Amino acid sequence: MTTPDTTTPGTETPDTTTEPAGRTTAAALALGDDALVLSHRLGEWAGHAPVLEEEVALANIALDLLGQARVLLSMAGDEDELAYLREERAFRNVQLVEQPNGDFAHTIARQLYFSTYQHLLYDRLAAGDGPFAGLAAKAVKEVAYHRDHAEQWTLRLGDGTDTSRERMRRACETLWRFTGEMFQPVDGVDTDWAGMEAAWLESVGEVLRRATLSVPEGPRTGAWSAGAGRQGLHTEPFGRMLAEMQHLHRSHPGASW
């Protein structure tokens, strides 16, 4: 199937841009999908972390994100229908969060990039009076911890051994091209996107410098990827991730769990 399945609940493309409820739904879906998908990726670490403390920390972050996803998806419809019955083309998350875990450095780089973005965004949303202010006020505290966790590990790995430095450098570079998409304005989220992007670059740049790493020089978006995830265009590993996530739910149509 190459086009969004409009018969499945929650897959209506958010084209009702002028209608406020539709804009909120579309935005809730975008932010909710980010949290849902990254939570899933972090959940894949369970039982595989390099040290027991990280089993706890990664699961903790995954749980926070899943909690945020549930609130956001519930604003847009039924959380389980939205999570389990949409196909790949109907998901609105940025491509960054769907990237496979890779090694620990790769997971940490992804988390640093995303948590820094999410912290800036929720901080702004919490200060406003829009539909996401309540969620953002609670979640910004969680995300501050996620960001701190990612920052501490970026420092340890970047300024650790030669091996860890090289792995951290490679991870930061590999994921760099997915970072521009986060600042494509999301319809329904009224904030200063350009200002947020500048703040993100400064914050991430500062952490990388302290970690003795240089800020990657490559492009932060390719023409092919500018805002692509938000439009339902994803990378190849994402479909496989959804197949695993959804198979049991889809195998028992209409069942409750």
Add this chain to the structure above:
Amino acid sequence: MATAAAQPTARGQAYGGAQDDAGDTTAYQRVFDAAVAADERIEPRDWMPDAYRATLVRQIAQHAHSEIIGMQPEANWITRAPSLRRKAILMAKVQDEAGHGLYLYSAAETLGTSRDELLDKLHAGRQKYSSIFNYPTLTWADVGAIGWLVDGAAITNQVPLCRCSYGPYARAMVRICKEESFHQRQGYELLLALSKGTPEQHAMAQDAVNRWWWPSLMMFGPPDDESQHSAQSMAWKIKRHSNDELRQRFVDICVPQAESLGLTLPDPDLRWNEERGHYDFGPIDWTEFWEVLKGNGPCNEQRIEQRRRAHEEGAWVREAAAAYADKHAGGNGEARA
């Protein structure tokens, strides 16, 4: 310096009296025995018999290892959990297990060993973990069966450990048992939802209970007449009840719970015995038990291999953290010892 013999409890060594001859050992032993007899808690700096220390290290390490190996069969379903609510519950549970592992390794470390040393022994196959985790989780219902039966058996075993004679272990168990009983209720509730769900879901729940029932009964260990460590552990008040006693208690609890779940237990000999006031149950396949214990269960190889791999693949991360800590030592005004 006070001698142990002059102290009213086994805490005689707390301020530094190392035993230096056989006479003192006897005096220390008397104080230790009296403390155990009086149901007092033995604390890390108290004198204790070498064999008591060794038994505790073995038992607490095995318990800690069980928590972290036990994450695997459940983590196996995190990415496939069928609703977001269930996924959140399962993630939280697996996270709790890692936390329990941490408390227990800390408790073991008060006995003069280290987490690294214990993990090395686990990876080398020189220390064991609960044999139950060598069974595979084949369907979603297995997550419920583990919660209800495996956590249920663990709680039956562990609640008495909250009164164990060794203080740090007893205190860890208080915390762990609270969380475990929460998990057990969640597992029961998961199975109930399946049992009352579609015919396919009900069948899935019944199949899981069929596969987990007997291995859960084996969690209490060999029958009393074949249990090597039992008598000594009971004398030291590390253990409070025999394996068979706890197993019987568990069966008595489970039978009515299975009835209210609308599921059956896979034992044709299971029936109420009016005279004993207990349920009679069929013979356990001890051959299977010993085989799994020897490493020949369905998942022994896979479980230990995943643990080793996570540890080996994480080595560079731990080395980085250590190198970073070395470079930045003292930077925050804290002198390194």
